[in-house]
Amino acid sequence: MKTNVIEIDQGDGQAPSQDRKASLAQSLRHRILSMELAPGASLDEVALAEEFGLSRPPVRELMRQMAAEGYIELEANRAARVASMNFDSLRNYFLAAPLIYVATTKLAARHATKAEIDGLKRIQEQFRAAVEGNVVDDRVLENDQFHFAIGKMAHNPYLLPSLCRLLIDHARLGRTFYQPRDERMDSELAEAVQQHEDIIDAIERRDAEAAGAVVLTHVNLARRNMASYVTPEGVTVPVEF
Structure with a gap:
């Protein structure tokens, strides 16, 4: 591990x-x-x-x-x-996640340097290897690094602290999404990998609107599984948000 x-x-x-x-x-x-x-x-x-x-x-x-x-x-x-994970904290997470991920990803498309984009591609290679290697902890941590890197690429000191806080619960919830339990979840994990590639492509093309649209789809894909399947000890998962 x-x-x-x-x-x-x-x-x-x-x-x-x-x-x-x-x-x-x-x-x-x-x-x-x-x-x-x-x-x-x-x-x-x-x-x-x-x-x-x-x-x-x-x-x-x-x-x-x-x-x-x-x-x-x-x-x-x-x-x-x-930090606890209860109805209120999870509800706030799912309300805030689309806003913060879309904002940081759109700004990254506008402000990222070539060196930062190259670094994001290297993280994506590590994420893909973790998915193919079936190591859940590595999948979670590399996904965390992927979105954190995008947050830094946004070059916005107001958004980055909020993203970092969001990523804590994303990592904890994401252990379910990155440990598929059936064929549908396997398929959606492969889709998530491709969405990372699409996000990189949109950022590299400086297409902020496309980058925001892809990451919103990406967040909603993970959200369905997180809300439906995650039941770690100490967590009460709300049925609706």
């Missing part, structure tokens, strides 16, 4: 504190996106500090940072928890 966890070399002593803090951040993000840590799960600061050789203050600082990013939730006098 592909991971983004930074290896720690403790050879003749521990790695610098910042390296260990970065490793903890990468590990927590991966555990949350992969659903290894379920929505609403409590996070033990003491255990995490011991696991990564850190004192409590940098762990608390990281928790505040990740709460600002949307990965976890903090409340007074309670342990930090993985």
